[in-house]
Each structure stands twice: as structure tokens, then as C-alpha cells.
Amino acid sequence: MLSTYDYLRLLPKAELHCHFVSTMRVSTLVELAAAHDVALKTDDLDALLDYEGLPDFLDVFNAAHLALTTGDEIARVAYEGVEDAVRDGNLRYREYFINPDNFAPRGIDYASLIDAVTDGLVQAERDYGVGFRIVAAINRSLPAATAVRMVETVIAHPRDCVVGIGMDDLTPELTEDPLRFREAYELATRHGLKTSAHVGETMNASPWNVVDALETLGVDRIDHGYRVVDDADALARAAASGIPFTCTPHSTRMLSGWEFDPSHRIAQMVRAGLPVTLATDDAVFFKTDIGREYTDALPGMGMDDAQAARIARAGFEAAWCDPAQRDRMLAEADAQILALSALR
Ligand SMILES: [Zn+2]
Numbered sequence: 001m002l003s004t005y006d007y008l009r010l011l012p013k014a015e016l017h018c019h020f021v022s023t024m025r026v027s028t029l030v031e032l033a034a035a036h037d038v039a040l041k042t043d044d045l046d047a048l049l050d051y052e053g054l055p056d057f058l059d060v061f062n063a064a065h066l067a068l069t070t071g072d073e074i075a076r077v078a079y080e081g082v083e084d085a086v087r088d089g090n091l092r093y094r095e096y097f098i099n100p101d102n103f104a105p106r107g108i109d110y111a112s113l114i115d116a117v118t119d120g121l122v123q124a125e126r127d128y129g130v131g132f133r134i135v136a137a138i139n140r141s142l143p144a145a146t147a148v149r150m151v152e153t154v155i156a157h158p159r160d161c162v163v164g165i166g167m168d169d170l171t172p173e174l175t176e177d178p179l180r181f182r183e184a185y186e187l188a189t190r191h192g193l194k195t196s197a198h199v200g201e202t203m204n205a206s207p208w209n210v211v212d213a214l215e216t217l218g219v220d221r222i223d224h225g226y227r228v229v230d231d232a233d234a235l236a237r238a239a240a241s242g243i244p245f246t247c248t249p250h251s252t253r254m255l256s257g258w259e260f261d262p263s264h265r266i267a268q269m270v271r272a273g274l275p276v277t278l279a280t281d282d283a284v285f286f287k288t289d290i291g292r293e294y295t296d297a298l299p300g301m302g303m304d305d306a307q308a309a310r311i312a313r314a315g316f317e318a319a320w321c322d323p324a325q326r327d328r329m330l331a332e333a334d335a336q337i338l339a340l341s342a343l344r
Contacts, residue, residue, distance in 0.1 A: 004305075005295050007344060008294040008295045009089055009090065009291040009294065009295050010090050011340065012090050012092045012336045012337065013089055013091050013093075013294075014316045014318075014319050015094045015095070015280065016244075016246045016277060016279055016315055016318060017095075017097070017223050017224075017247075017248055017279035017280075018280055018281070019282055020081075020096040020097065021065055022281070022286070023077065023078075023080075023081030023284060024064055024080075024081065024284055025080050025084065025284065026284055027045060028080060029048075029064055029067055032067035032068065033066075035067075036066070038066045039063070040063055041056075049284075061282070064285075065105070065106070070116075071112060071116035072116075074120065075119040075120030078119070078121045078124065079120040082094070082132075083124065084289065088291040089291025090291070091290050092316075092329060092332070093131040093315070095132065095134070095163075095319065096117070096121075096133075097135050097137040097168060098134055098135070099137045099138075100150055100153065100154075101139050101146060110136075110153045111157045114134060114162060115159075118159070121161075131321060131325060133320050134161050134162045135162075135194075135196065136154045136162060136165050136166075137167060137168050138165065138167035139167075140170055140171050140177075140198075141172055144180050147184035151187045151191075154188075154193070155187070163320040164188070164193045164194030164220070165184070165185070165194075165196075167181055175204075176199050178197050178199050182216065182217060185219075194221075195217060195218070195219045196220060197213040197223060198223040199222060199223070199224065199225060201224035201227070202255055203256060207234040207235075208231070208234060209227070210225045210227065210238060211228075211234050214238060214243055220243065221243060221244050221245070221246060221318060222245045222246070223246050224245075224248065226247070226252065226265035226266065226269070227265070228274075229265050229268040229269055230265075239274055244275040244314060244317070244318035245269060245275065245276050246277055246278075246279050246318075247269070248279050248293065249264075249293050249296070250280070250287075250292065250293060252264070260296065260297045260299075260301055261300055261301065261302075264301050266297070267303070270303070270307060270311070275314050275318065276311055277315035277318055278311055278312075278315070280293055294308060294312070309341070313330070316329045317330065
């Protein structure tokens with residue numbers, strides 16, 4: 001008899017909302033920060049990840065970028081992150097947001113960055129069978145023109161594993177303002193790149209940011225998007241679009257204080273029929289992992305086995321890999337889900 005905890009932990013998972021540096025082992029961060037004279041507030045592994053507020057978190061997030069100075073270090077972080085997620089939650093596939101502009105202060109150019117991450121992830125794929133793709137992310141705190149330049153760079157250095165663009169962080173005015181980056185999205189779409197956007201995340205955001213991303217930017221996926229349930233018209237339009245949502249339960253508890261109960265906005269999204277899949281967002285830096293996103297959140301939200309399996313499966317369905325790989329992963333996931341269900 002398999003416990004609910006083990007069933008949820010062992011479900012095969014495709015994680016589609018994961019920021020690359022946040023998969024860095026905290027022990028590796030401390031080691032590399034010391035090696036490269038990057039200041040951390042403490043060497044205590046636990047205390048390092050206790051934040052007083054968002055600026056405190058961003059200090060660690062920025063330090064993680066500065067601690068990566070060579071291709072070998074970047075490849076190592078990529079590899080270790082897969083190793084941990086396979087152990088913690090049966091990860092089978094992952095898509096990574098990488099902000100090329102965040103690596104510029106260390107002089108790491110786009111192509112070198114992508115090739116180093118790919119080296120580590122290809123090795124991990126060989127050892128653990130975990131597939132991957134990369135999404136180049138716009139850092140919204142930088143100007144719209146910088147975002148356009150970033151997309152131009154992606155287009156100028158094509159890599160098979162880089163399949164799309166996203167956008168994270170907030171504008172300098174602490175808003176989401178997805179339409180500020182419309183030119184970058186139009187350019188990416190014209191060149192066959194997929195697109196997603198972080199929108200509708202907290203109570204400071206509007207449900208209409210989700211609609212703007214869906215209908216004006218024409219995104220292929222929404223990251224977060226929780227506020228869409230707060231407006232019936234916006235929700236109906238999201239449901240009609242069929243566009244998938246990558247939701248990150250722990251970050252909603254951390255940043256918005258939303259408890260894991262049946263009224264949680266993610267549970268409302270599932271009940272409304274939106275294609276929802278779960279992810280960690282900032283795994284290590286939010287003290288979570290892909291297993292815990294399922295084991296901690298779903299029972300409290302009132303989700304049963306079938307709903308949990310549906311959510312896990314949605315991750316493979318919404319993956320931006322080629323269709324043959326997606327079909328193969330789905331067939332393997334279905335076989336694993338069937339085997340797990342037989343033990344319940
Ligand atoms: Zn995110």
C-alpha cells in the first residue's frame with residue numbers, strides 16, 4: 001500500500017517553471033561564493049535562506065549569479081540540480097528560465113552561458129534520463145529596449161535547446177506591465193520562438209495582466225496567473241484559450257501568504273478547467289523541491305489521486321520539446337502513473 005505522500009512524490013514530473021540559478025545546491029553556492037569573494041550574509045546554510053523580505057532574497061539570487069564565473073561551474077550547477085530533483089520528486093523533464101542579462105556583470109556572454117548549461121544538462125540527461133529545454137528570460141527591471149536586444153541575441157545564436165522566451169522579475173515601478181515588452185514578444189514570435197510570461201502573480205497584479213499576455217502578446221503559456229480567478233470574464237477568456245498555466249504553490253505561500261486549502265487560487269483554477277501544472281519557481285532558494293510542491297500542496301487543496309496525476313501529466317503535455325519526445329515522455333509517464341495507482 002503506497003501512502004499519499006509517496007504516491008505524490010513518485011508521480012513522474014515535468015517542471016516548466018524553474019529559474020536556473022535557483023536549482024543551485026546551497027552548499028555549492030557557499031563554496032563558489034567563497035572561492036570568488038562574493039559576499040553572503042552568513043555561511044550558515046539554513047540561515048542563508050531565511051529572508052526578512054524580497055530584497056533579502058534578491059541579495060542571495062544576485063550572489064548566486066556572481067558566484068558563477070566559469071563554464072565548468074555553470075555545468076556543475078546544472079548537473080547537480082537534476083540529480084537533486086530526481087531524488088526529491090521523480091523529475092523526468094525540466095525547462096529552465098535563464099536571464100542572460102544577469103550574467104553580463106561577470107562577462108559571461110550568451111552563447112557561452114547556454115553552452116555551459118547545456119553541457120551539464122546533457123550529462124545529467126545521459127545519467128538520469130531527464131530531458132530539458134531552455135527559455136531565455138527577460139528581466140523586467142531592465143528597459144524594454146534591453147529585452148529586444150536580448151531576443152535579438154537569442155535569434156543571432158540559435159541553439160536547439162533554446163525554444164522560447166519568458167519574462168520575470170518586476171518593472172522598476174514594481175509592476176508586471178506585460179505590454180511594455182510587446183516589441184520583444186513580437187520579434188520572438190516572428191522567429192518561431194515560444195513565449196510565456198510571469199503575470200497575475202500577487203494581489204498587486206491584475207487579472208487583466210493575464211488577459212493582456214494571452215490576447216495581445218499571444219503567449220503559449222502563462223507563469224503563475226493566479227489572479228485570473230478573481231474576474232469572471234478574465235477567467236472565461238483564459239479557459240477558452242486552452243493555454244496552460246505553470247503554478248508554484250510554495251511561492252504563493254511565501255510571497256502572498258495563501259494557505260494550501262480548497263479555496264487556494266490554484267485549486268480554483270483546476271476546478272475551472274484550466275490546464276494547470278506545478279513547479280518550484282525558485283526551488284533551493286525557497287526551501288522547496290519538485291516533490292514537495294505536490295506532497296505539501298495538493299492534499300490541503302483537496303486534490304485526489306486522479307487530479308494529482310492529471311496535473312503531473314499536464315506538465316508533459318505543455319512541454320516545448322519536439323512532439324516525438326513529448327509523446328514518448330507521456331507514454332512513459334502514463335505507464336508509471338498506472339503502476340503507482342495499482343499500489344494504492
Ligand atoms: Zn518564476
